[in-house]
Amino acid sequence: MATQYTNETLFRLADELLEPYKGLDLPPLSDEKNPDGNGPPREGRSEAYTEWPKPIDGSNNAFDIHIYYFPNNAGHKAYVKALYERIRREFPELRAYRLWDIPVGPHPIPMFEINLFNPEQFGAIVPWLVVNRGPLPVLVHPNTGDDYRDHIELATWLGDKVPLDGELLRRARH
Numbered sequence: 570m571a572t573q574y575t576n577e578t579l580f581r582l583a584d585e586l587l588e589p590y591k592g593l594d595l596p597p598l599s600d601e602k603n604p605d606g607n608g609p610p611r612e613g614r615s616e617a618y619t620e621w622p623k624p625i626d627g628s629n630n631a632f633d634i635h636i637y638y639f640p641n642n643a644g645h646k647a648y649v650k651a652l653y654e655r656i657r658r659e660f661p662e663l664r665a666y667r668l669w670d671i672p673v674g675p676h677p678i679p680m681f682e683i684n685l686f687n688p689e690q691f692g693a694i695v696p697w698l699v700v701n702r703g704p705l706p707v708l709v710h711p712n713t714g715d716d717y718r719d720h721i722e723l724a725t726w727l728g729d730k731v732p733l734d735g736e737l738l739r740r741a742r743h
């Protein structure tokens with residue numbers, strides 16, 4: 570189920586989104602177009618290519634990726650083993666945890682986890698997974714220090730969403 574926001578919440582979030590620019594004397598954004606008719610042309614480069622946005626905690630691992638499979642499906646088992654090996658060979662700089670054959674924590678089916686430490690790694694592995702994940706569901710979530718919010722509210726899914734044990738995550742908050 571998609572997270573539902575009230576208009577009041579959306580107005581507050583919109584204000585927070587533009588908070589870094591409040592009080593600055595900035596020129597209006599250009600309506601000029603690129604040669605292809607889309608636009609406008611942009612100069613400079615965002616810090617987001619090298620720095621995580623707040624509240625993501627980049628001091629250890631800023632993002633986790635969980636790749637799930639159905640253990641009673643022989644095709645899934647074969648595919649996840651091949652994908653696990655391929656990721657470990659192609660992305661040796663990433664921390665890949667063991668391939669579980671049982672559910673772990675809030676994850677209701679087996680999976681393996683990958684940790685991402687910088688935006689460059691995120692920019693490499695996520696598009697790679699879009700193309701190579703096959704039939705496997707993939708959860709991508711930040712680490713902000715709030716496991717419930719990270720896994721449930723800030724989560725992004727590639728493929729089918731796997732219902733996590735939100736109650737377990739909620740209890741861990743307290």
